[in-house]
Amino acid sequence: xxxxxxxxxxxxxxxxxxxxxxxxxxxxxxxxxxxxxxxxxxxxxxxxxxxxxxxxxxxxxxxxxxxxxxxxxxxxxxxxxxxxxxxxxxxxxxxxxxxxxxxxxxxxxxxxxxxxxxxxxxxxxxxxxxxxxxxxxxxxxxxxxxxxxxxxxxxxxxxxxxxxxxxxxxxxxxxxxx
Amino acid sequence: xxxxxxxxxxxxxxxxxxxxxxxxxxxxxxxxxxxxxxxxxxxxxxxxxxxxxxxxxxxxxxxxxxxxxxxxxxxxxxxxxxxxxxxxxxxxxxxxxxxxxxxxxxxxxxxxxxxxxxxxxxxxxxxxxxxxxxxxxxxxxxxxxxxxxxxxxxxxxxxxxxxxxxxxxxxxxxxxxxxxxxxxxxxxxxxxxxxxxxxxxxxxxxxxxxxxxxxxxxxxxxxxxxxxxxxxxxxxxxxxxxxxxxxxxxxxxxxxxxxxxxxxxxxxxxxxxxxxxxxxxxxxxxxxxxxxxxxxxxxxxxxxxxxxxxxxxxxxxxxxxxxxxxxxxxxxxxxxxxxxxxxxxxxxxxxxxxxxxxxxxxxxxxxxxxxxxxxxxxxxxxxxxxxxxxxxxxxxxxxxxxxxxxxxxxxxxxxxxxxxxxxxxxxx
Numbered sequence: 001x002x003x004x005x006x007x008x009x010x011x012x013x014x015x016x017x018x019x020x021x022x023x024x025x026x027x028x029x030x031x032x033x034x035x036x037x038x039x040x041x042x043x044x045x046x047x048x049x050x051x052x053x054x055x056x057x058x059x060x061x062x063x064x065x066x067x068x069x070x071x072x073x074x075x076x077x078x079x080x081x082x083x084x085x086x087x088x089x090x091x092x093x094x095x096x097x098x099x100x101x102x103x104x105x106x107x108x109x110x111x112x113x114x115x116x117x118x119x120x121x122x123x124x125x126x127x128x129x130x131x132x133x134x135x136x137x138x139x140x141x142x143x144x145x146x147x148x149x150x151x152x153x154x155x156x157x158x159x160x161x162x163x164x165x166x167x168x169x170x171x172x173x174x175x176x177x178x
Numbered sequence: 179x180x181x182x183x184x185x186x187x188x189x190x191x192x193x194x195x196x197x198x199x200x201x202x203x204x205x206x207x208x209x210x211x212x213x214x215x216x217x218x219x220x221x222x223x224x225x226x227x228x229x230x231x232x233x234x235x236x237x238x239x240x241x242x243x244x245x246x247x248x249x250x251x252x253x254x255x256x257x258x259x260x261x262x263x264x265x266x267x268x269x270x271x272x273x274x275x276x277x278x279x280x281x282x283x284x285x286x287x288x289x290x291x292x293x294x295x296x297x298x299x300x301x302x303x304x305x306x307x308x309x310x311x312x313x314x315x316x317x318x319x320x321x322x323x324x325x326x327x328x329x330x331x332x333x334x335x336x337x338x339x340x341x342x343x344x345x346x347x348x349x350x351x352x353x354x355x356x357x358x359x360x361x362x363x364x365x366x367x368x369x370x371x372x373x374x375x376x377x378x379x380x381x382x383x384x385x386x387x388x389x390x391x392x393x394x395x396x397x398x399x400x401x402x403x404x405x406x407x408x409x410x411x412x413x414x415x416x417x418x419x420x421x422x423x424x425x426x427x428x429x430x431x432x433x434x435x436x437x438x439x440x441x442x443x444x445x446x447x448x449x450x451x452x453x454x455x456x457x458x459x460x461x462x463x464x465x466x467x468x469x470x471x472x473x474x475x476x477x478x479x480x481x482x483x484x485x486x487x488x489x490x491x492x493x494x495x496x497x498x499x500x501x502x503x504x505x506x507x508x509x510x511x512x513x514x515x516x517x518x519x520x521x522x523x524x525x526x527x528x529x530x531x532x533x534x535x536x537x538x539x540x541x542x543x544x545x546x547x548x549x550x551x552x553x554x555x556x557x558x559x560x561x562x563x564x565x566x567x568x569x570x571x572x573x574x575x576x577x578x579x580x581x582x583x584x585x586x587x588x589x590x591x592x593x594x595x596x597x598x599x600x601x602x603x604x605x606x
Binding site for chain 2: 021023024025026027028030031034035037038052055056057059060062063064065066067069070071075076077078079080081082083094095097098104105108109112113115116136139
């Protein structure tokens with residue numbers, strides 16, 4: 001299990017970071033698109049129709065792209081004060097239980113995401129000549145990455161229960177947030 | 179459907195589950211228990227469509243603008259300007275801290291960003307000047323609350339989105355309450371400074387010195403003028419104004435002040451995207467949760483419960499404030515607004531409370547909650563920056579919290595404080 005974990009951790013670290021960095025590029029692209037829209041409206045007197053839909057989609061992608069990284073690095077908002085009172089053993093059990101639940105909902109949504117994508121094939125985008133399914137393609141990708149992270153978290157939780165003397169926390173956490 | 183989703187949500191939250199997952203697992207598990215898994219696909223499409231909104235995009239843009247200005251040292255110029263204006267009074271640095279928070283609030287929409295940016299400057303400086311670290315941290319935390327109340331404001335964008343009210347209207351409604359909090363904190367600081375003999379930071383700056391400081395900080399001070407002028411004047415939507423603010427911050431820091439190099443920018447983008455992405459997914463999950471709240475009729479149940487206690491709107495508003503302050507002690511402002519807005523809003527609006535007035539009461543409450551122990555994000559940030567114990571800071575916070583709670587009550591019982599400006603500008 002240890003070797004599988006090391007391998008999976010490498011894959012996850014790289015994919016989470018790549019997805020997060022892509023989100024950074026999308027953010028700047030969003031600014032450019034919205035500024036372009038303003039310039040066209042006020043300076044060229046010509047309202048573009050596509051910027052709104054495109055920038056919105058980029059924003060949704062940003063959220064989905066950041067999600068695996070946020071889950072892996074524990075960057076999501078949560079209340080820890082009650083749990084901090086528990087013994088380390090109880091905390092490990094609780095953590096495993098919570099991560100199993102997360103994995104469950106991620107699997108549910110991963111399975112649903114294919115149907116979601118297919119339904120998108122029947123709808124054309126408002127301003128661009130293709131189906132919204134292409135906008136939706138981030139959903140299965142993000143839930144697949146989340147699934148891998150979920151498996152990694154559970155492996156870590158199991159190992160820390162089996163061998164409590166070793167440190168199974170993620171070592172390569174990168175904390176970008178202020 | 180049953181209300182089991184809500185109890186699952188509360189249990190998971192208390193157990194330390196990230197809020198975003200608790201918001202999705204509650205309804206998901208509840209539907210499974212009720213044998214209604216067919217609705218799982220509706221949860222997923224609401225998660226996606228919940229984020230697919232143009233007004234919501236103001237949020238990542240304001241986060242980006244704030245981060246660029248912080249990294250580009252614009253915060254510093256605001257501090258220098260405040261210092262030149264009021265650094266000479268008793269308790270000068272504490273007053274400068276509040277004044278900087280007020281000016282910074284016009285650029286940034288986040289209390290945590292304010293506490294972190296200004297804390298790094300003020301806490302060491304105040305300590306050197308003879309203040310205790312815990313007092314310096316407390317005034318930083320207390321004044322950073324102004325950030326999301328004076329527009330632009332992340333929390334108001336979230337509220338406007340989930341409750342379908344105008345962002346511009348909410349921004350206008352927040353201006354006077356924000357100024358009142360600043361004034362209240364300054365009065366309290368003045369009283370404490372005289373009582374405790376806090377030092378004067380500087381000699382009085384001459385007008386030429388003030389002029390020089392004003393000139394340096396002008397790019398920063400112009401930001402709120404462009405933003406609010408653009409939004410209230412109907413030139414931009416709030417989202418466009420936020421994009422303009424980000425582009426403006428970029429141009430100022432990279433090309434005019436040259437405090438940021440092009441290669442420094444990528445980490446700023448990534449960090450802003452990461453912060454925004456986390457909040458956006460929370461928004462999507464909250465929309466999903468809000469849908470379940472509507473379907474299950476939870477808002478009605480809560481309304482019945484509250485109306486059972488009293489029918490008097492004044493009493494109900496008092497209960498609302500107590501409840502929100504308690505919630506604010508444990509829950510971050512964003513999730514609090516996203517989850518509780520749809521539960522509590524309909525009842526008060528039905529009872530005749532103006533939607534913008536209710537919005538301000540709620541936003542100010544949860545924002546002040548950020549600075550209340552035991553669970554307050556800005557308190558954590560200022561504890562972290564100062565290296566001081568949370569309890570000591572919390573103790574020093576008490577007079578300032580008293581001021582903020584007093585102002586919450588003024589806002590609650592005098593609706594005109596928040597409604598006059600939006601009415602004048604035609605938003606209410």
